[in-house]
Amino acid sequence: MMRMEADLHIHTTASGHGYSTIKEIVEAAGEKDLKTIAITDHGLNMPGAPHWYHFTNLISLPRVMQGVEVLRGVEANILDSAGNIDMPEIVLSDYLDIVLAGFHDDTGYSGTTLEENTVAMVAAIKNPFVHVITHPGNPKYPVDAETVVRAARDYNKALELNNSSFIVRPGSFPLCTDFAKMAKKYKALVSINSDAHICYNVGENTKALALASKEGISRNQIINSSSRRLSEYLDYHKQQSKLALKKVQ
Numbered sequence: 001m002m003r004m005e006a007d008l009h010i011h012t013t014a015s016g017h018g019y020s021t022i023k024e025i026v027e028a029a030g031e032k033d034l035k036t037i038a039i040t041d042h043g044l045n046m047p048g049a050p051h052w053y054h055f056t057n058l059i060s061l062p063r064v065m066q067g068v069e070v071l072r073g074v075e076a077n078i079l080d081s082a083g084n085i086d087m088p089e090i091v092l093s094d095y096l097d098i099v100l101a102g103f104h105d106d107t108g109y110s111g112t113t114l115e116e117n118t119v120a121m122v123a124a125i126k127n128p129f130v131h132v133i134t135h136p137g138n139p140k141y142p143v144d145a146e147t148v149v150r151a152a153r154d155y156n157k158a159l160e161l162n163n164s165s166f167i168v169r170p171g172s173f174p175l176c177t178d179f180a181k182m183a184k185k186y187k188a189l190v191s192i193n194s195d196a197h198i199c200y201n202v203g204e205n206t207k208a209l210a211l212a213s214k215e216g217i218s219r220n221q222i223i224n225s226s227s228r229r230l231s232e233y234l235d236y237h238k239q240q241s242k243l244a245l246k247k248v249q
Contacts, residue, residue, distance in 0.1 A: 002213065006036035006224035007203050009075065009100060009134060009160065009193035015041040016048020020199035026065045028199040035227040036069040037202065038098050043076035045086040045107040052088060056095050069227065073098040075134055077107035081116065083123030085130065092129040093241065098234060100160070101127070102134030103141040111141075118143040122151040128241040131234065132191045132223075135162040137175035145175070149182035152189065156236070158223045159188060161208040164195035176208075180215035189233075190222050 010025055011018035020028075022039060029037045039058065042049040058072035076085035078101050085092075085101050086108070092099055101124050103109055103117070111117050121143050124130055136148055136159050152159050159179060165172040183190050192209055196202045212222065219225045223233045 002209060002219055002222070002225060004192055004203070004205055004209070004222070004224050005034065005226045006038070006230050007034055007194050007196070007205070008038040008071070008073070008098060008132065008191055008224050008230075009040050009162065009195045010037055010202055011041055011075070011195075011197045012039060014050040014054050015197070016046070018197045022061065022070070024199040025196070025202055026068050026070065028202040029068045030066050032203040034068060034203050036071060036224070036230060038071035038073040040073040040075040040098070040100050042104070043074055043086040043107070045077045045079070046104055047106055052091055055087070055091050059095060071097040073100065075100040075102065076130075077104050077109065078102060078120055078124045079108050081111065081119045081123055083120065083125070083127040085124065085127065089129070098131050099129050100132045100134045101130045102136070103138060105140070114142045114144060117141045118147050121148050125151045125155050125157045128237075130157065131237055132158045132160055134160045135165050135169065135172070135195070136160065137165060137172050137179050138169055139171040139175055140169070142175070145178040145182050149179065149186050149188045153186045157189065158191040158233070159183060160191045160193055161212055162193060162195050163205045163208040164201070166207045176211060177215070180211050180217060183221065184216045187221065190217055191224050192222055193224070
């Protein structure tokens with residue numbers, strides 16, 4: 001079975017419902033031979049989320065801690081059908097290495113139908129600051145998988161296979177399977193992550209990785225299969241976001 005060199009979806013105590021510090025998370029990542037992790041605490045609208053100062057002050061983190069590269073990130077909340085997320089643009093453009101975005105309860109998103117959710121998720125994919133759509137197979141927010149996967153392919157964005165979904169989001173497996181099948185069909189990019197909220201789960205991706213392997217998703221499709229692959233992906237989108245800002249100005 002493939003092995004991931006990076007885990008791009010990890011929450012700390014700053015998320016309000018995470019249970020480990022950055023130091024504990026880095027230590028766990030090192031013990032599991034991960035080369036890269038991303039600290040992605042919840043965006044501002046999540047109950048218990050940190051102030052935006054938390055995200056700007058991530059610049060105080062060493063780039064490498066105990067041999068593990070530490071990316072500065074966020075799991076932002078999709079707010080509306082225009083693809084807006086709950087983070088200031090200055091933070092997204094100047095302080096963060098990686099931006100995840102997804103649907104969450106009690107964060108201001110008001111869509112209720114499959115059609116509304118699909119429009120909002122596709123719009124988030126088009127947002128130049130967003131790199132990964134988290135747990136798109138969440139049954140609480142059903143979307144049309146084929147439409148979402150085709151948009152991800154067209155905009156060179158990654159869709160997450162979230163290992164925690166199989167534990168904390170009942171009913172996710174069939175929907176995640178649909179996404180895996182569509183990702184294979186359209187050769188869309190995928191990110192396989194733990195969504196760890198405690199250090200012991202960092203790098204835990206067994207169920208998501210098994211699904212990806214079963215459905216024939218190739219290593220080249222997975223942006224966090226290697227740190228080098230990830231760096232190339234993030235560098236590409238950094239340039240794309242700069243171009244988008246220039247067009248606005």
